[in-house]
Amino acid sequence: MEKYLLRNIENPNSADINEYVKAGGYKALAKAMDMKPADIIEQVKKSGLRGRGGAGFPTGMKWAFAAADPKMPKYLLCNADEGEPGTFKDRPLLEKNPHLLIEGMIISGHALRAKYGYIYLRGEYPQAKDILEAAIKQAYEKKFLGDNILGRGVKFDLCVHQGAGAYICGEETALIESLEGRRGQPRIKPPFPVNEGFLAKPTVVNNVETFSNVPYVLEIGPEEYSKIGSSDCPGPKLFSVSGHVKKPGVYELPMGTTLRDIIYTHCGGVTGDKKLKAVIPGGISTPVLPADKLDCPMDFVNMPKHGSMLGSGAVMVFDETVDLPKVCLRAIKFFEHESCGKCTPCREGIGWMRSILGRICGGTGNAGDIDLLLEVSKNVMGKTFCPLGDGAATVVQNFIKNFRNEFEAHINNKVRAER
Amino acid sequence: MITVTINGKQIKLEKPVSILEAAKMTGIKIPTLCHHKSLEAYGGCRLCLVEIEKMPRLQASCTQYVTDGMVVWTETGRVVEARKAMLEFLLINHALDCPYCDKAGECDLQDLVMKYGPAAGRFTEGKRKHPESYDDPIIVRNMERCISCTRCVRMCSKVQGASAISMVNRTSKTFVEPFSGGRYNCEYCGNCINVCPVGAIMSRLHKHTYRPWFIEKTVDTVCSFCGVGCSVTAQIRGNSIVRIIPESEKGLNRGLLCNRGRFGYDYISNSGRLKSPMIRKNGSLQETTWSEAFMYIAQKIKEIKEKNGGAAIAGVASGRCTNEDNYVFQKFMRLVVGSNNIDSIAGFAYAPARKFFEKIFGQGVTANPIQGISRSDGIFVIGGDPTAINPVLGLQIRAASQKDIPVATVGYAPGLKGFAANRLIPKPSTEAALLAALLTEMLKRKPLPAEKTPFEEIIGKIQPVSLNEAESACGIASGEISACVDSLSGMTNPALVIGRDIIQRSEGQANLLLLAALAQALNGRIYLSSELPNEQGLIDMGCLPDMLPGGRPVAVDSFRKRYGEFFNAEVPSAQGLSLMEMVEGAHSGNIKALYVMGENIAFNIPDNKFVKDALSRLELLVVQDIFTTETTRFAHVVLPAASWAEREGSYTNLEGRMQHLKKAIDSVAGLEDWKIIAEVSKVLGVDMNYRDSRDILAEIAKVSPLHKGVTYEDMDSGECMWPYKGEPLRHDLNIVGIDMPDMKALLKKPEKDKVYIGVDKVLFHSASLSRNSFALNSIYSEPHAKIGKNLAAKLSVASGDHISISTGAGAIELAAVIDSDMPDNIVLVPNNFEGRGAFRVMGWKMNAAFKAPALDGMEAVLKKLERVSAEVSE
Amino acid sequence: MKLSDKVAAEINSIKSRYQDPRSCLLPSLYVVQKADGWIAPEAMAAVGELLNVPGATVKGVATFYSMFRHKPMGRHLIQLCTNVACLVMGAEELVDILKGKYGLEPNGTSPDGRFSLVIMECIGACGTAPAMLVDTDFHENLNEKNIIDTLENYK
C-alpha cells in the first residue's frame, strides 16, 4: 500500500515545511479554504473516518455535534498524550511529519470555525515539542496559521501545551482539565466536550493520527478514502509493534489487516523464531490474546468479536519465555501509578490487585488468591468513574482467563518471578 | 414532564434532576459519601451506584440524571454487593481506629459499614501510613482516615473561596493538605471539619472532649459575634457547651459559619468571667452582694438626678445585648432616670448611615435579605472588607463572583482579592473624589429621568467631578475608574455593601450622599456592614438619643406623648447626647453618672487616654459586663452579666431579621442585663415587673409600632423580617437638612509623605470580647501593623520586624506585616488587643454631623525598632 | 521567594498564548523546573501569585503530575522506562546496572550528584526497547553495555 501518514519520513528533513510542501503538503489546506466549513464536515463524515485515539468514535459526527452548538468560541484540541503503554505510533507523526498534523488541524479548525487550537503533548516527548514548535513557527511564516490564512480571512492560532506525566490526561475531559491548569481528573459527562469543553466552550478533541488523516480525506475525496481497508472503519492505520518480533516499529497498513499478517508478514515473525505465547493487540488496556487467536482483522468493529479491541493499535508480542503473571503485575503497577485517585474502586482496588499479584509473583501467593484477584477485579469493573479502572480490571481478568495455569504455577510451586 | 420509577414508586418531575435528588424527593435515601448538598455532584465515592433498567452497568445516581420512562432500583442484590465492595475498598486505607476516633458515632463511613458491611477485611497488606498532624492550633488532620471524597477541598474552594487546602499527589497516595503542609494559615471557617464524613479533619479544640452520644441537649440559637446572625446549634452536656455547629436547614447561613461563630464561643467558659458584683471602696473594687450593689446605684442615681437633673446621667447600650435588654435599658433611662442620653457604638457609623439612607429613601431601605446578594447582578463594596467584618455575608459576594457576577471593591478589601473584577484602592480619605467621579460618569451613561423626584433634584446639584480630577485626587488611573463604570452600568439591581470606614470620617456625610446618589443611579440595594450582632436591634429598640422604640423620633411630640402615655410617665423632650458627647460631658463635668451595659468604652472609642480621663472624673460609673475590661477598671460598681449563651431574647440582624436567642446553659454568677436594670429600677421605685424576656417582648410588641404582636414563635418560624408585623414611618418625600458636599475641598490631595493610621478589621477578632476566647487567640494571638511594600521598603522593615507607631495621642509597638496590596501612606492596626489597640493612638476628633468619631487624617510616625518589642506600659 | 526576572518574563510571555491565565500553570511550572531543576514550595507560591492561583491549588496541581520534581535533582536526570515492552526486553537488568555503576536507586541521586534516576511508565519507545530519556534526549535499544557508554557522555 502506498504510504500516506508516513509518506516522506525517510527524508531526514521531513519535518521541514519546504520538504513537506515539495511532497505535496498543504495542498489539501488550499482546497479546504475554498470549501464551506459544513462541506468539510460532510466530507469527513462521508469518509467514514473514525478516531484513532482508541475509542473509534466517528470523527465527522463529533465535529457535527460541536458545530451545531451555537456557543462560541470553539476550541480544537489535539490529543498527543500517547500514554497507552505499547503505543508509539503518534511519535513519528509528531517528530517526523509535524506539518501533516498541523495541516490537518488547520483544516479541522476551519471546518469547526475554531480560532484556537492546542496540541496537548505528553511531557515524555521533549524533542517532539521542539520539532512541533519549529514547524508551527514555519507555518505562521508561510501564513498557513495566523489571522489571515492564505489571505482568506480565516484565523487559526495553534500552540503546543506540554503535559507532565499523567496517563489519565489522555482521557479527553482530564486532558481539558489539565489544559486549564488543574489536576488532570476526568469530568462528569454530560456535558460532553463538544458542548462544554475547554473553558466551558464547545471543544473537539482528536488524536494526532485522526487529524493527520484529514488532509488525505480531502486530497483523495471521501469515496476513495472509504475504500481503504475495512468497510465500516476505513482508512490507513498506524500499528506500533513491540516485544518479541524481528522488526518492531510503526507500520502504516490498511485498517483490518490481521494480527497474524502484522506479526508474521510485516514484522518478520517472532524474534529468534521462538514460539509465540501471547499478544496484546491494542495497547495495554486491551485484552491479551493467546497465540491461537491471531486471525482477527485489526479494526474497531471486528476486534471485539474476537475477544479484544483495536485500542490504539499497539501490538505487544510475547514469546514463550515470557513470565506472563509478571507482565500482568507490571501492567497493574502502571495502572496503580496512573490512577487519578478520584474514584474509590480504581484508587483502592488497583492497589489491592497489585498487592495480590505481588505476592503471587513473589512466590508467596495463597491458594485462594486467583479467585480473590478475580473478585476484586469484578468489583472494579464497570464501577469506576472513567474507563481507566476498567482497563486494569480487563488486564487481570484476561491474563487469568487465558493463562491461569501460569498464575497457579507460581502459587503452587512457590516460584518467585525472576528478580 | 418526566416520569421516573424508583423502587416501584412513580414520580413526575418538571425538569431533570439527578437520580439521587429524585429519590430523595420520594423519601428514598441512597447512601453517599462524596456528595454534599452545598456542593456540586462529584461522582467519586461510587457508593450511590444504582441499577437502571436497560442499562447494563450500575450508574452513579449523584451524576446520572433522570430521563423520561427511566426505571431505577436502589437496593437490589447487585447494588448492595457493589456498595459492600466500595466499602471494602474504602477500608483498605482507612485506619480502623474507631474507638479512638472522635467521629465515632457520627461517622458516615462507620454507619454505612454497619448497614452494608461488615466488610470481611480480605485486604491483608499494610495500610498507608500518615501520622496525625498537630501542626495547627485548631485543625487536626488525620490522613489515615481520609477517604478522598474531596468534600473539604471543594468546600474550601467553591463555597468558602479560600482555597487553602488541596488534594496533593494522585492514586491512593492522595491526601488533603494546606499549602504549608502543616499549619493551615487559612480563614478557619471550619467548614472543612463540618463536611468531612469521617474523622480525617477534626477540630483540635474538641479532641477527646466529647462523644456524640454524650450530648444531652441541643439548643438552636443565634451566633453572638456579628450582624449577620448565623443560626447555630449548641450541643450541651451538663451545664457546658461542648460544641457549636451550624444549623443547616433553616438558618440564613445554610450550614456555614466563620471562625468566630464556630470556635470563638469558648469565651463563655473562660475562668476570667466576672463572678460577683463589686463596689469601689477605698479606691479598689471589692466584692459585694447584689442587693447592696442595687442599693448603691439607686442611691447615687437618685442623688445626682436630684442635684443635677436627669440630663447629667447617661447610658451606653450594647449591640451585643438583646432587644429585650436594650429596650429595658432605654426605658429605664427615659422614664426612670429621665434622660434621652442613650447611645452606643452603633451610633458611630451604623445608625447615622441608616438614618441618612432612610431620610432619603424611607425607613427600612437597608433591610435587604443577605441571600439576595449572591442572586444580584452586580456587587459594589466600599468601606471595609465584608469577608472579615461579616464573613458569611462576604461568602455571598464570593459566591456571586464565582458565578461570574461582576464585583467592584473600593478600598483595601483583601478578602475579596481575586473575586473583584474591579478593585479600586484610593489614597487615604479620598473616596469621596472617586465616588463623585463614578457618579458623574454613571449619570452620563444613564441620565436621570426628566421628571425628577426631590432626591434626583438633589443629585442634580452635586458638582460633577471628572475622571482626571478624581485621578489626581485619589491616585487611581482614570482608565481604571471608567472600567469600573463600564461594569457598574451593566448592573440593573446591584447590591451595595457599605462598611464603617467610609462613614466614620470627617467627610462621612458627603460619602453617604454620594453613595445614596449612586444607589439611586444604579437602582441598588443597600447593605450596611454591622460588626455586632444586634446593632440593628438596639436602634429599633430606641437606644439612640433621638429615637424611640419602633424608629419614632423623640422630637415629634405625638410619638413622645404616645410613648409616655403608655407608661403614664413623661418622656424628656430634649434630644439626648451621643456617646461621644457623653464622654466629652464626663470630661467637662456636665455628665456626672454613666451607666454602661455591655460595652468597653475605654477601649472601643478612639483616644483611649481621653476617654479614661473622662471616666475617671465621673461621680458614678456603673458597668455591666461579663469580663473585667479597661472600662470596669474605672467603675464604681461592676455587675456580672449573663453571657450570650445564658440568656433568652432576640437579636435583629443587619438585614432586619429578628431571631430568637435561646438560653443554652445556666449562668453561674451573672444576671441578664435587663434583669439587673429592672432591679435597680425597682429600688428607684419603678417596678418593671417582668418575669422573663417573653414579658418584655410582649411589651415591645405593644409599645413599638414596628413590632406589633411579634412573638418568639414568629422568629422561630424563620422569617420575622422588617417591618415585622408593624408599620414603618411614612416616608416624607421632602428631604431636608442635607448639606451639599464641597467638592473643591474633597478634591484636595492628601499630603504625599505623611502616613496615616487606620483600623484593621481582623477576621479572627471581634472588638474586645474575642480576646477571652482561647480558640481565637490561638489563631491570632498578637496584633500586627499592616503596611504596604513601598512603605516597608522606605523603613527597611521586613515582615515580623517590630515598629513603633506614634501619633499625637500616644505610641504603640507592634510587629509589622507587609501586604503588597496596601496603599503606600497608611498603616493599619487592629483594635482588639489590650494596650496595643489602634484607638490608643487615634486622637479625639468629632464628625459634627454625626457627633461621632472621625477616624481620618490621624498622622502617624513609624519607626523601625532594632530590639524586639518590649512590653507596652500604660 | 521571588521568581528570577528571566523566569517571570518567560512565564508572562507564555501567558499570552492562553485565553485564561490559569491554563499557563503547567507551562509555568516547567519554566521553573527548567531553571531550578525542581519546584520549590516558594516557587509554587510565586507562580500562584503571578497567575492568580492560590498556593495550595498550585501544590495540588504540581504534585498530581509525575514529571514535576519536588526535591533537587542531580545534574542529569535519567528517566528509564520499565513498562511492559521495556520489561520484556530487559529493562530490569538496566536498573541493576545503574545501581552497581553509579549507586543510583530509583527516585534517588547518585552520591556524586551527577545523576538522578526516575523509573518511568511507557515513554513511547517500545519498538526500540528498552529506552530512557536523559534530560531531554532519547536513548533507545539499550543494553547492559551501551547504557554506560551513553551515560558517560553526561558529565
Ligand SMILES: Cc1cc2nc3c(=O)[nH]c(=O)nc-3n(C[C@H](O)[C@H](O)[C@H](O)COP(=O)(O)O)c2cc1C
Ligand atoms: C484512560 C484513557 C486514556 C486515553 N489516552 C489517550 C491517548 O493517550 N491518546 C489519545 O489520542 N486518546 C486517548 N484516549 C481517548 C480519548 O479520551 C479520546 O477518546 C480521544 O482523544 C478522541 O480522539 P479520536 O476521536 O481522534 O480518537 C484515552 C482514553 C482513556 C479513557
Ligand code: SF4
Ligand atoms: S477510574 Fe476513577 S480514579 Fe481511576 S482514573 Fe478514572 S476517575 Fe480516576
Ligand code: FES
Ligand atoms: S455520591 Fe455518587 S459517587 Fe459519591
